[in-house]
Amino acid sequence: MKLKLNIDELTEDFFTDTRLLGITATIKNYQFCWQLNHMLGYSFRLNPEIEIHLRKKERSYYFPVYQHEVRNSFLNHYLYRNHCDGEYLLPEFRHMDFLWLIKGDCIEEEHCRQMIQSIKSIGGVQMVAELTNEKIKNKGHLIF
Incomplete structure (x- = not known):
């Protein structure tokens, strides 16, 4: 008997109660x-255990993931670097340098808007936009 992993189901489960920002x-x-940590009060830390590894054209690419856990909550924030040596984690968003995944609990619309405004206030940030699930073609690349 062979067991087959249902990638679509796994991806759907992973993206339940998430929001994704492109920066x-x-x-x-x-x-x-x-x-982010000093100006906005987050505590992002590099988490090498969930680093994303992609193999393309006989080469390996490593995309670091930074994590911030919200105390007394299920909410986690993950910040991905979107490019590595000319390859992209989400090629459909080549113009985005970072991807910020908010996962684990429902985020109110107003709170999300405030976060976007706060991120935009950081020097060097040019654009912040919420990315809708329908526009993400390579969702599986974000799963750790």
């Missing part, structure tokens, strides 16, 4: 995280 910024990941 265009001219700063390095560690500088961006430092600013």
